[in-house]
Amino acid sequence: MxxxxxxxxxxxxxxxxxxxxxxxxxxxxxxxxxxxxxxxxxxxxxxxxxxxxxxxxxxxxxxxxxxxxxxxxxxxxxxxxxxxxxxxxxxxxxxxxxxxxxxxxxxxxxxxxxxxxxxxxxxxxxxxxxxxxxxxxxxxxxxxxxxxxxxxxxxxxxxxxxxxxxxxxxxxxxxxxxxxxxxxxxxxxxxxxxxxxxxxxxxxxxxxxxxxxxxxxxxxxxxxxxxxxxxxxxxxxxxxxxxxxxxxxxxxxxxxxxxxxxxxxxxxxxxxxxxxxxxxxxxxGELQLDLEQPGYSRLRERLLPSSERLGVSDAAPAQLHQPPAGHAQTASQGALLVAVELDDRRPWPPALPAGVTDAGILDERSQRRALLEQLTRQPPARLLVACDPRRSPDRGTLALLGELARTAAETRIWLLPAPPGEALDAARLGDWHAALARLQLPAANHAALSWLETGHD
Structure with a gap:
């Protein structure tokens, strides 16, 4: 049956x-x-x-x-x-x-x-x-x-x-x-x-x-x-x-x-x-959804838009669900480096190996949406996301990391070292590692750029 x-x-x-x-x-x-x-x-x-x-x-x-x-x-x-x-x-x-x-x-x-x-x-x-x-x-x-x-x-x-x-x-x-x-x-x-x-x-x-x-x-x-x-x-x-x-x-x-x-x-x-x-x-065999239902009608412009728009999203819910990050299931190629909310005083990007693309620093919502749309169409084989561990791992940043990870075949999070003369807060760094563990995302070590270029450490 x-x-x-x-x-x-x-x-x-x-x-x-x-x-x-x-x-x-x-x-x-x-x-x-x-x-x-x-x-x-x-x-x-x-x-x-x-x-x-x-x-x-x-x-x-x-x-x-x-x-x-x-x-x-x-x-x-x-x-x-x-x-x-x-x-x-x-x-x-x-x-x-x-x-x-x-x-x-x-x-x-x-x-x-x-x-x-x-x-x-x-x-x-x-x-x-x-x-x-x-x-x-x-x-x-x-x-x-x-x-x-x-x-x-x-x-x-x-x-x-x-x-x-x-x-x-x-x-x-x-x-x-x-x-x-x-x-x-x-x-x-x-x-x-x-x-x-x-x-x-x-x-x-x-x-x-x-x-x-x-x-x-x-x-x-x-x-x-x-x-x-x-x-x-x-x-x-x-x-x-x-x-x-x-x-x-x-x-x-x-x-x-x-x-x-x-x-x-x-x-x-x-x-x-x-x-x-x-x-x-x-x-x-003839069972179908009734697209005249109001719940489906309101999705028409968002799923089949007359023109693509960036930077539009619904209001955040009271509690954000954070599933494991996962990875892309479709064919992927290339290597990509992207940074999230870095301090302007930090020099960026570092010298990149051949074949690695720099996606810049994501500061605004429109930049995030544009990059996610691009990666959804062209998922990279390796994605390295650089984060400043001096900032707290807020839920918005963690949600973004999860979304980025689901667009790539492999993803690592690069917790950048502190600038000269500064030290990282051990408790905050522990919060980052705990959050990445919940997302099931590996943290990159000092050989992050080498992994990004070759696929191994």
Whole structure:
């Protein structure tokens, strides 16, 4: 069975998160999406994938899927136990004769009521199968136990609902569980009928006996076409007056009961499960985002701008997430040296080896954005970022280091020595090393320029 594309699911979850909590800090994600190119829908998906990896939403999706699978297992066990209970309730312990109509009511009553409800929901556009669906979603949320994925369930419902797939997904779940329960009931019916001796009878007080007999005979007409036994009129009349004790009579009634159960219980659920499965498979390939949603419309100019603009970013959030820096996954070449907020009194740049490019000193936001856009299009093989360890490693600088590192195949941070006559603060230098360790960025040593030129120390 096909799975829902994770990229679309995450994009919808990110949209809901931004609707509930406001826009996310997404400058780097938008830049990566623009660099990937393509039409707007693809860029929205690429942006959402970047944000999901950064904020751990992709891991929450894995936990959600695991919770969904475990919830389905629990519902399946419940269906098997319920099916066994139906069989025991229908036949009893064999001491008393089996009332045929009571047995059919026990086996098929709830099944037919829920089936009628599903068909009415399908015809009138309701949420067919919503009770089992809500139960499954509730179990999934409890079993996933990941607060980051709180919006994954609503995002899934919205994504499938707009495509008209929710009814088929819930229908497949509902019919599949009912089919499992009915199969368990059938197997237990066969086991009980094979190991115990049952007598069968039909009874009525208010209704005319001929009408009741006609009903029983009519119920067995369709199963008889499939080879199940059909009681003759003599057996019908005799069973309405007392339990017929002959072996042939017991086998005929047992076969009739099984036939009615299979034809009016198992077959409808199996056929409807196949219908839902076919509709699900057919519609899943056409699943798309609704770009008319306000959350997607506002991204049009930023992801597919009419003109490229530099130096624009959203307001910083209250708490900046700092994932590991990582590195570029695309082909890269060349070596680049860049400095971040250096003192004007420090001579810069140093003498550079052949083949190493100087990207200057990044002081302003526009310079940073311009360089990041360039590196996203042309990632270097080696990137050396020079920092002044006399400054504190503030979160803005650390975020910039992480963004720069993700544009290069290899990155090192060069903590420059103090100018002559000055000494570095040991505590502040320790803060730098601790911050770089959290970002998983290596600090360059005295051979930084040699590594930049050759790729080794």
């Amino acid at each position: 096909k799975h829902i594309p994770d990229a679309l699911w995450l994009a919808e979850a990110v949209r809901l998160a931004e609707e509930h909590s406001g826009p996310l800090e997404d400058a780097e994600a938008c830049r990566q999406a623009r660099a990937a190119g393509g039409e707007l829908r693809g860029r929205i998906v690429a942006r959402a994938s970047q944000l999901a990896r950064r904020d751990g939403l992709d891991l929450a999706l894995q936990h959600w899927r695991q919770g969904a699978g475990l919830g389905l297992v629990l519902l399946s066990v419940l269906a098997l136990l319920s099916g066994g209970g139906l069989a025991f309730a229908a036949l009893g312990d064999g001491v008393r004769p089996v009332n045929l109509l009571w047995a059919l009511g026990s086996l098929l009553g709830l099944h037919l009521l829920t089936l009628l409800g599903w068909l009415l929901g399908l015809v009138f556009g309701g949420a067919a199968g919503s009770a089992l669906g809500r139960l499954w979603l509730g179990l999934t949320g409890r079993l996933a136990r990941d607060s980051r994925g709180a919006l994954l369930g609503p995002a899934l419902s919205l994504l499938l609902g707009r495509a008209g797939l929710q009814r088929w997904a819930l229908g497949l779940l509902s019919h599949g569980l009912w089919l499992l329960a009915l199969l368990a009931a059938l197997l237990l019916l066969l086991a009980l009928l094979a190991t115990r001796r049952y007598g069968f009878v039909w009874e009525t007080t208010l209704l005319p006996a001929p009408s009741f007999a006609s009903l029983i005979h009519g119920l067995g007409a369709l199963p008889a076409l499939l080879g199940f036994p059909q009681p003759d009129l003599d057996l019908l009349r005799a069973s309405g007056e007392a339990v017929v004790g002959g072996e042939t009579a017991r086998q005929t009634w047992a076969g009739w009961l099984l036939g009615v159960f299979v034809v009016y219980g198992l077959l409808p659920r199996a056929l409807l499960a196949l219908l839902c499965f076919f509709q699900w498979q057919r519609g899943l």
